[in-house]
Amino acid sequence: MQAKSSPISYADVNNDIVRSLVVTGPKYYITLAAAISLTLICYFFPWFYQLYYGIGAAGMNHPQVWGTYLASFIFWIGLSHSGTLLSCVLHLTNSAWRKAMYRSAEAMTLFSLMVAASMVAVHLGRPWFIHWSLPYPNQMEMWPNFRSPLLFDVMAITTYLTGSSIFIYMGSIPDFAAVRDRTTGWRHYMYRLLSLGWRGTDTEWHRLGWAYTFLAVLIIPLAVSVHSIVSWDFALSVVPALHLTIFAPYFVVGAIYSGTAGIVTVMFVLRKYMKFEKYITELHFDNLGKLLLALSLLWTYINMLEVFTGWYSGESAELEALEYKLFGKYGPLYWEMILFCAVTPLLCMFKRFRTSFVPMLILSIAINIGMYTERFLIVGTSLSRKYLPDAWNSLYVPSVVELSILAGSVALFCTLFLIFVKIFPSVSIYEVKETLPAPEKGSPQWQATQ
Amino acid sequence: MAMIDRRDFVKLVGAGSVGAGAGFMLAETIKHPVEHLIPYPVPPEEFSQGIATWYNTVCSMCSAGCGISVRTLEGRAKKIEGNPSHPVNQGRLCALGQAGLQVLYNPDRLTAPMLRTGERGDGAFVQTTWEEGLAEAANRLSSLRASGQVDRVCFLAGGVRGHVGRLFERFMAELGSDRLLNCDFGHAQTLYTASELFFGERQLPYYDLENTRYVLSFGADFLGGWLSPVHHSLGFGRSRQGRSGVRGRFVQIEPRMSLSGAAADEWIPARPGTEGILALGIARHIVEEGGYAGADRAAWAESLAGYTTERVAEQTGIESATIVRLAEAFAGTRPSLAIGGGAVGNHTNGVDALVAVNALNYLAGNIGQTGGLVFNPVPAFGPTARAGQSGYRALLELAEDARQGRIEVLILNATNPVFAMPAAAAFEQALAEIPFIVSLSSFMDETTALADLILPSHTYLESWGDDTPEPGVGFTVAAIAQPVVAPLYNTRATADIILGLAQELGLGDALPWASAEEYIKASWREIYERAPPDAATRSFDEFWRSVLKAGIWGEETRREAAAFTVDASVIARVGVAAPEFSGSSDEYPFVLHPYSSHALHDGRAANLPWMQELPDPMTSVVYGSWVELNPATAEELELREGDLVEVQSAHGAVTVPVFVFPAIRPDVVAVPIGQGHSEYGRYAKNRGVNVLEILAPLVEPTTGSLASSATRVRLVRTGRTARIVKTGGASRQLGRGVVQTTGEGASAGPRATLKGIPITVEPA
Amino acid sequence: MSFFDDFLAKWREYRKPGYYERFDYAWTMTIDLDRCTGCEACVTACQAENNIPILGEAELAKGREMQWMRIERYWEGEYPDVKLRFIPMLCQHCDAAPCETVCPVSATYHNQDGLNAQVYNRCIGTRSCAVYCPYDVRYFNYTDHQWDKPLDEQLNPDVTVREKGVMEKCTFCIQRIRQAKDSAKDDGRRRVRDGEVQPACVQSCPAEALVFGDRQDPESRVSSMMDNARAYRVLEELNTLPSVVYLKKVDGNAG
Numbered sequence A: 001m002q003a004k005s006s007p008i009s010y011a012d013v014n015n016d017i018v019r020s021l022v023v024t025g026p027k028y029y030i031t032l033a034a035a036i037s038l039t040l041i042c043y044f045f046p047w048f049y050q051l052y053y054g055i056g057a058a059g060m061n062h063p064q065v066w067g068t069y070l071a072s073f074i075f076w077i078g079l080s081h082s083g084t085l086l087s088c089v090l091h092l093t094n095s096a097w098r099k100a101m102y103r104s105a106e107a108m109t110l111f112s113l114m115v116a117a118s119m120v121a122v123h124l125g126r127p128w129f130i131h132w133s134l135p136y137p138n139q140m141e142m143w144p145n146f147r148s149p150l151l152f153d154v155m156a157i158t159t160y161l162t163g164s165s166i167f168i169y170m171g172s173i174p175d176f177a178a179v180r181d182r183t184t185g186w187r188h189y190m191y192r193l194l195s196l197g198w199r200g201t202d203t204e205w206h207r208l209g210w211a212y213t214f215l216a217v218l219i220i221p222l223a224v225s226v227h228s229i230v231s232w233d234f235a236l237s238v239v240p241a242l243h244l245t246i247f248a249p250y251f252v253v254g255a256i257y258s259g260t261a262g263i264v265t266v267m268f269v270l271r272k273y274m275k276f277e278k279y280i281t282e283l284h285f286d287n288l289g290k291l292l293l294a295l296s297l298l299w300t301y302i303n304m305l306e307v308f309t310g311w312y313s314g315e316s317a318e319l320e321a322l323e324y325k326l327f328g329k330y331g332p333l334y335w336e337m338i339l340f341c342a343v344t345p346l347l348c349m350f351k352r353f354r355t356s357f358v359p360m361l362i363l364s365i366a367i368n369i370g371m372y373t374e375r376f377l378i379v380g381t382s383l384s385r386k387y388l389p390d391a392w393n394s395l396y397v398p399s400v401v402e403l404s405i406l407a408g409s410v411a412l413f414c415t416l417f418l419i420f421v422k423i424f425p426s427v428s429i430y431e432v433k434e435t436l437p438a439p440e441k442g443s444p445q446w447q448a449t450q
Numbered sequence B: 001m002a003m004i005d006r007r008d009f010v011k012l013v014g015a016g017s018v019g020a021g022a023g024f025m026l027a028e029t030i031k032h033p034v035e036h037l038i039p040y041p042v043p044p045e046e047f048s049q050g051i052a053t054w055y056n057t058v059c060s061m062c063s064a065g066c067g068i069s070v071r072t073l074e075g076r077a078k079k080i081e082g083n084p085s086h087p088v089n090q091g092r093l094c095a096l097g098q099a100g101l102q103v104l105y106n107p108d109r110l111t112a113p114m115l116r117t118g119e120r121g122d123g124a125f126v127q128t129t130w131e132e133g134l135a136e137a138a139n140r141l142s143s144l145r146a147s148g149q150v151d152r153v154c155f156l157a158g159g160v161r162g163h164v165g166r167l168f169e170r171f172m173a174e175l176g177s178d179r180l181l182n183c184d185f186g187h188a189q190t191l192y193t194a195s196e197l198f199f200g201e202r203q204l205p206y207y208d209l210e211n212t213r214y215v216l217s218f219g220a221d222f223l224g225g226w227l228s229p230v231h232h233s234l235g236f237g238r239s240r241q242g243r244s245g246v247r248g249r250f251v252q253i254e255p256r257m258s259l260s261g262a263a264a265d266e267w268i269p270a271r272p273g274t275e276g277i278l279a280l281g282i283a284r285h286i287v288e289e290g291g292y293a294g295a296d297r298a299a300w301a302e303s304l305a306g307y308t309t310e311r312v313a314e315q316t317g318i319e320s321a322t323i324v325r326l327a328e329a330f331a332g333t334r335p336s337l338a339i340g341g342g343a344v345g346n347h348t349n350g351v352d353a354l355v356a357v358n359a360l361n362y363l364a365g366n367i368g369q370t371g372g373l374v375f376n377p378v379p380a381f382g383p384t385a386r387a388g389q390s391g392y393r394a395l396l397e398l399a400e401d402a403r404q405g406r407i408e409v410l411i412l413n414a415t416n417p418v419f420a421m422p423a424a425a426a427f428e429q430a431l432a433e434i435p436f437i438v439s440l441s442s443f444m445d446e447t448t449a450l451a452d453l454i455l456p457s458h459t460y461l462e463s464w465g466d467d468t469p470e471p472g473v474g475f476t477v478a479a480i481a482q483p484v485v486a487p488l489y490n491t492r493a494t495a496d497i498i499l500g501l502a503q504e505l506g507l508g509d510a511l512p513w514a515s516a517e518e519y520i521k522a523s524w525r526e527i528y529e530r531a532p533p534d535a536a537t538r539s540f541d542e543f544w545r546s547v548l549k550a551g552i553w554g555e556e557t558r559r560e561a562a563a564f565t566v567d568a569s570v571i572a573r574v575g576v577a578a579p580e581f582s583g584s585s586d587e588y589p590f591v592l593h594p595y596s597s598h599a600l601h602d603g604r605a606a607n608l609p610w611m612q613e614l615p616d617p618m619t620s621v622v623y624g625s626w627v628e629l630n631p632a633t634a635e636e637l638e639l640r641e642g643d644l645v646e647v648q649s650a651h652g653a654v655t656v657p658v659f660v661f662p663a664i665r666p667d668v669v670a671v672p673i674g675q676g677h678s679e680y681g682r683y684a685k686n687r688g689v690n691v692l693e694i695l696a697p698l699v700e701p702t703t704g705s706l707a708s709s710a711t712r713v714r715l716v717r718t719g720r721t722a723r724i725v726k727t728g729g730a731s732r733q734l735g736r737g738v739v740q741t742t743g744e745g746a747s748a749g750p751r752a753t754l755k756g757i758p759i760t761v762e763p764a
Numbered sequence C: 001m002s003f004f005d006d007f008l009a010k011w012r013e014y015r016k017p018g019y020y021e022r023f024d025y026a027w028t029m030t031i032d033l034d035r036c037t038g039c040e041a042c043v044t045a046c047q048a049e050n051n052i053p054i055l056g057e058a059e060l061a062k063g064r065e066m067q068w069m070r071i072e073r074y075w076e077g078e079y080p081d082v083k084l085r086f087i088p089m090l091c092q093h094c095d096a097a098p099c100e101t102v103c104p105v106s107a108t109y110h111n112q113d114g115l116n117a118q119v120y121n122r123c124i125g126t127r128s129c130a131v132y133c134p135y136d137v138r139y140f141n142y143t144d145h146q147w148d149k150p151l152d153e154q155l156n157p158d159v160t161v162r163e164k165g166v167m168e169k170c171t172f173c174i175q176r177i178r179q180a181k182d183s184a185k186d187d188g189r190r191r192v193r194d195g196e197v198q199p200a201c202v203q204s205c206p207a208e209a210l211v212f213g214d215r216q217d218p219e220s221r222v223s224s225m226m227d228n229a230r231a232y233r234v235l236e237e238l239n240t241l242p243s244v245v246y247l248k249k250v251d252g253n254a255g
């Protein structure tokens, strides 16, 4: 369903995308250098300081023992959600508009998951023993605690990370081969390894298609379960305002919502800076806009439910936690979240809005700010209002180290993504071609593809 | 041959042993700071690694004199617990008593004798030896002796009891000066005097809280810090829930709720200083409305005629009905007990008010009764130094003498008057006129900082001594204090310093003992000889060892509950005038209620980190000072928690953050005592304010003690705020049933046991 | 029986009612609120016994308290009819402890005496147990703590000093329980005598508000204290089955 007016040919696709891998301007290097430095300065340096000093470098206290690190963890997991999930769903429903964007969407999944996993390490009091949370045989017969939702989490995330990695890699094999055939020197060598000897035979295509669909079917429930399980870290507690049955769908919807918004952001950037205007078009933004609208309505509904159940319980603890969230010290953040995630996305009702690139970019960023706020409020307000009022003594204020690591995690994500766009064809070569009319055999275009 | 393996051997040697005289045994083996790679190649006899030895001694953190057992391991003191055999605390201990370890191991201790080098007060000292230090002090004293001016030597001791206190007396007597002043800020001088005036005996009677059924407490925070809190708490607990079917009730009368007020069944905030009047109002009701039938009824009726319920209600701000109810409950419940103290004694009518409380006990027939007020026999060591406490007026006279140049040498021991005296007394300035000041303190406190020579004492956990608890427990007891660890530093026991000085001065004949230990031992030989059963059955050495082991010695010497009557002249003198305050109520609308901080006591514990971090029980504040305001007052002045206000009296001002306190009279503001040190080590220095500075120099006329509750103040907002650091959060339960209550009488009868609650988390 | 069947069989046994009661002891503390004066002797006793660090004002200002035993205070009413209620709050050693299920590495677990034990060596510092604990009695070491010399001399050698990144909380003075069991064994007794174990807080309490012992033993003092119409457990509705039983305060004016 590529726009009819499109003049692009197979050769254009090959050339454009290979160009994006091979031709590297100074702008890229400057951006990469900036991203790496920011990662070092904002992420690793404060983290090392925290390793030396202890978690006290963050602003957490008693009993507010969880803070922005976990909020960031949920946020990045959430962001990971639309990538591969969306790609799978669209693959299974044969939506052709997916094809230009899915590669970068899947990459988002991968990198957000990596950043999320790193947030766990940042969060831990003694990250040097993080491996104790893995079930590996040892002479002490010490196993992790299989009853712990945190352990479910470890399992879910490692599975999801593995699944998504295989998915994106498998989908890229034909493209690696295509790039292999157009590059020389070390790149050629690297892509030769990556393409696993892909020759493009029918059997290969057939098997790839089958395995790809199989994985897609597998990953959808996995993605849903991952964020359900993340929600159980909270929902399985007996903490007022966390101990809610709605939490699993709440987290899943939130995750897909923020992930979809993230895709809009990334697509905008790719389109603009990688010069993919031809492949990423108004159509994509239009469709993503519709999706955002639907998700925002669902998200709003669940939020209303959350407030309603809290209020309807009539229980002192639930009511207090609710009141604190809505009108306490962090109350303004709650209303900021409502504005960004429930109100502004209604603009997507208008096609003109959906098809305007810059407004959509702004909206997508606003949604993710709102969604970060949501996670912060889940972690940052409930623990301050548990059962024993005497313990409610101190306001948790994130420290400079925490805020810096939050900013640094974005830089880390960008760094990973910047490296990715130079290795993986960030728009799927072969699947974009599938949407184009095939060149006639023997034509110059055909020649160019050989 | 019995087989004993290594484990058993170790246990046999050390298990649960209560040791005697650790200092004696360990002195040479574990002197600090020598560190042995292998600490004990040849360990001392009763010592095995990893197994605790317990030493019994006496707590010196406050004047109650609880018995303590100190757990030591490898020659280090590890924990202080109550000595179960000591009748005062019966194995229990308060927070302050447990923090005594941090006196011993305080990082800011004075470690060696020091001579001042710079100007006075600028803190420049140089270390010296004991020989030089003692010689320097002796020189000063002997030249005064030579010129016949020994009365220009003053010894300011901090109310040390027992034979060490005796030693001070003897030393001063031998020297030829009668200027031995015992001064302790929190001392209950007014209480002694009130006893003397009413009962004819200068002692603190025993309050039998354990067996009473109704307590009327006038200002005495007997569960918090007053006199003997651990013993009172034991009695309180047992009176509440220790008897089947009987639960003691108690009513606390005070302007600001104390720990005792919180524990009371009823809390009555009478106008400050009118508590004695309230007592007499109750007394009159008892006499007039038939509760009292003694032969001297007419005399009482006449003496109390003025204290009609209406008048008392008006003066105290307590409703007439309440007064009548209290009177009837007090006289109608047998046995009952009235106790008075704390701020009530610190008003200008303090002694009269406490006499009024005694009168209540008399009228209700509580004297000498189980569950009432019981007199103590003569203490084991005879009348003690404590009873001879000198008060504020004596210190003022000392200051005046100093200003007149009549004091040449001042010796300071365990007292810190520069901190404790109001600025209005100009005590610090007076000290400047004294040519030579010697301090025996273990710490650089505010007064020691002005000394010319510091001869630092051991802490109590390194010293020999003994004690007779005050108030007593109704029979004769004496406790022994012994070192539990070898001295940490180059310091000496106070008694050794005095004995050393005596040697230097050639008073060795009169004070012949070679060491504090020998002196104490000799003193206890007298007790041994006085007590025939002991002398008959065992040698002194056996007696001595058993005393060291038990830490306590006692005789069953309860007094007969003899009928007690008061003289008509005493009855005629009963009466409480309206309290006087410094400052007019227009200019200074609030009465200032300074109270001893629960953790820091009178400030002596401000250098102990545990005590700085112990949340104030009423407010949960740590590490600071604050001024407590009634919520209504705060609202009227538009002040909120953390707003910095200047608390101004006619004699000074301190700036403190506001704490809105639900249980204080609207016309009273309260500030805890204890912080505001300008010296005294890293934990105390420059923290909070010292409210004692701004007190008006009003005195209670009978005793000459400072009327520390008689200052009026005003609050001036500064516009600044300060964070009050506290551990508590929201202060209401919000119906969550955290602290559950039940009505009286419901305590009878068991219920279905809690074990029966089904577990519902079984997996499917 | 296959491994799996065996595993399932054990698992089913595990949380049956009365599971812990089959073992030798079920340590329990009763707290009589009608006796407790709020004096905090127990707080200092615990600090001293268990090497609880001195945090300093700055840490406390951040809300990072560390008191395995703390006194909570609740006001009721308004001046002048105002009451202050104290309640000692420590780990309740829940038999169905939420903190135990969440710990991913089993650093906090239930031992056979019914204690909620905390293995500092094993803890990786997720802090989730503190989130899951409804009583907020778990305290985290936000940094390494120093004892200004020579305050370190007072440290109890029977108790570990915890490093940064580790969670800690009341242990019911497990070192004292161990010692009592050890001496019982040496004396050839199978069981520890009632009253032989006294946690530091219980030992110090001047009002004798705290009683500690084995509730399996019907003759023990705790058992008789529990058999009281005033007995209740805090947040009983959460079904955490605490081993700390409170006795209601008697409100002298209520009845």
Ligand SMILES: Nc1nc2c(c(=O)[nH]1)N[C@H]1C(S)=C(S)[C@@H](COP(=O)(O)OP(=O)(O)OC[C@H]3O[C@@H](n4cnc5c(=O)[nH]c(N)nc54)[C@H](O)[C@@H]3O)O[C@H]1N2
Pocket: A140
């Ligand atoms: N950093 C450092 N390293 C050291 C030392 C040091 O001082 N510092 N010391 C060294 C010395 S001297 C030694 S001896 C070693 C000790 O090193 P290890 O032998 O590793 O000693 P433990 O840590 O006590 O571990 C013994 C294991 O045995 C298990 N166990 C306990 N009882 C039994 C039982 O009845 N049966 C079986 N099968 N297992 C049981 C315990 O659970 C534990 O897992 O460490 C050496 N390494």
Ligand SMILES: Nc1nc2c(c(=O)[nH]1)N[C@H]1C(S)=C(S)[C@@H](COP(=O)(O)OP(=O)(O)OC[C@H]3O[C@@H](n4cnc5c(=O)[nH]c(N)nc54)[C@H](O)[C@@H]3O)O[C@H]1N2
Pocket: B037, B038
């Ligand atoms: N709580 C606990 N207790 C244990 C064990 C445990 O795991 N936990 N393990 C047990 C075991 S297996 C062992 S082997 C023992 C070890 O017990 P110890 O032998 O007591 O072990 P260390 O404390 O390692 O060393 C003893 C002393 O040797 C000194 N030292 C070091 N080098 C030299 C030297 O060259 N010459 C001399 N003269 N001294 C030196 C050290 O400074 C130290 O003071 O502990 C036993 N006790």
Ligand code: SF4
Pocket: B059, B060, B061, B062, B063, B064, B065, B066, B089, B093, B094, B095, B096, B097, B098, B228, B229, B230
């Ligand atoms: S009441 Fe006084 S003597 Fe007794 S333990 Fe407490 S501080 Fe020590």
Ligand code: SF4
Pocket: C035, C036, C037, C038, C039, C040, C041, C042, C043, C071, C088, C204, C205, C206, C207, C208, C209, C210
């Ligand atoms: S020591 Fe006893 S009376 Fe004091 S606060 Fe603790 S439990 Fe209550």
Ligand code: SF4
Pocket: C090, C091, C092, C093, C094, C097, C098, C099, C100, C116, C132, C133, C134, C135, C136, C137, C138, C169, C240
């Ligand atoms: S009180 Fe908290 S920490 Fe203690 S066992 Fe229960 S849930 Fe765990």
Ligand code: SF4
Pocket: C102, C103, C104, C105, C106, C107, C108, C122, C123, C124, C125, C126, C127, C128, C129, C130, C166, C167
């Ligand atoms: S903080 Fe430690 S004990 Fe608590 S859940 Fe995490 S690893 Fe377990």
Ligand code: SF4
Pocket: C045, C046, C047, C049, C050, C068, C069, C090, C169, C170, C171, C172, C173, C174, C199, C200, C201, C202
């Ligand atoms: S039982 Fe032991 S660890 Fe627990 S609060 Fe009491 S003293 Fe502390």
